[in-house]
Amino acid sequence: DAGVIQSPRHEVTEMGQEVTLRCKPISGHNSLFWYRQTMMRGLELLIYFNNNVPIDDSGMPEDRFSAKMPNASFSTLKIQPSEPRDSAVYFCASSLTGGITEAFFGQGTRLTVV
Amino acid sequence: DQQVKQNSPSLSVQEGRISILNCDYTNSMFDYFLWYKKYPAEGPTFLISISSIKDKNEDGRFTVFLNKSAKHLSLHIVPSQPGDSAVYFCAASAGPGGGADGLTFGKGTHLIIQP
Numbered sequence: 001d002a003g004v005i006q007s008p009r010h011e012v013t014e015m016g017q018e019v020t021l022r023c024k025p026i027s028g029h030n031s032l033f034w035y036r037q038t039m040m041r042g043l044e045l046l047i048y049f050n051n052n053v054p055i056d057d058s059g060m061p062e063d064r065f066s067a068k069m070p071n072a073s074f075s076t077l078k079i080q081p082s083e084p085r086d087s088a089v090y091f092c093a094s095s096l097t098g099g100i101t102e103a104f105f106g107q108g109t110r111l112t113v114v
Numbered sequence: 115d116q117q118v119k120q121n122s123p124s125l126s127v128q129e130g131r132i133s134i135l136n137c138d139y140t141n142s143m144f145d146y147f148l149w150y151k152k153y154p155a156e157g158p159t160f161l162i163s164i165s166s167i168k169d170k171n172e173d174g175r176f177t178v179f180l181n182k183s184a185k186h187l188s189l190h191i192v193p194s195q196p197g198d199s200a201v202y203f204c205a206a207s208a209g210p211g212g213g214a215d216g217l218t219f220g221k222g223t224h225l226i227i228q229p
Binding site for chain 1: 148150154156157158159160163203205216217218219220221222
């Protein structure tokens with residue numbers, strides 16, 4: 001398996017623009033997580049899905065952020081409109097529920113909003 | 115307020131010696147703990163974990179110790195090798211599915227192994 005795949009690896013956009021980050025989880029995993037890493041706050045959980053259903057989105061910072069998982073092999077994290085303070089590395093991770101298991105992370109998307 | 119704290123942003127250890135990374139937590143509901151390792155420009159990779167029913171878990175050169183009464187865990191790496199130089203994240207989960215319910219991370223400790 002290729003692991004969790006995120007795209008793009010890097011994104012530079014202007015303030016006010018819409019940004020869409022993409023994630024393909026490991027095949028067979030039924031939990032998917034979006035994390036954000038910043039210097040100030042470290043790694044924060046934004047939202048997670050179980051079987052394509054959002055379970056906990058309490059970490060989503062504002063209404064400008066939204067996430068979808070239309071099927072078991074694809075998820076998006078959208079920021080609209082983007083702001084400079086959204087600049088961070090965004091990680092997607094997936095895992096298998098039904099037991100104690102670790103989450104596997106993608107390589108991340110480095111977002112810069114100018 | 116941070117529920118998982120790694121108070122040492124960086125740690126420098128000589129090759130061959132023991133590296134000890136520390137982590138404290140405040141949420142009594144946490145029952146599963148993990149350590150992740152992260153190289154620059156890569157995502158975190160799982161290293162080792164421990165359930166709250168244990169106080170020690172060992173995997174090769176890596177051992178994690180859990181002290182529930184002190185709400186403290188530590189990662190021991192012995193002997194330390196140059197390839198161990200990375201950022202180490204402590205993480206915890208309170209869900210019934212262990213790590214599958216989303217993890218709370220510390221801010222990380224940058225371990226530097228000196229030759």
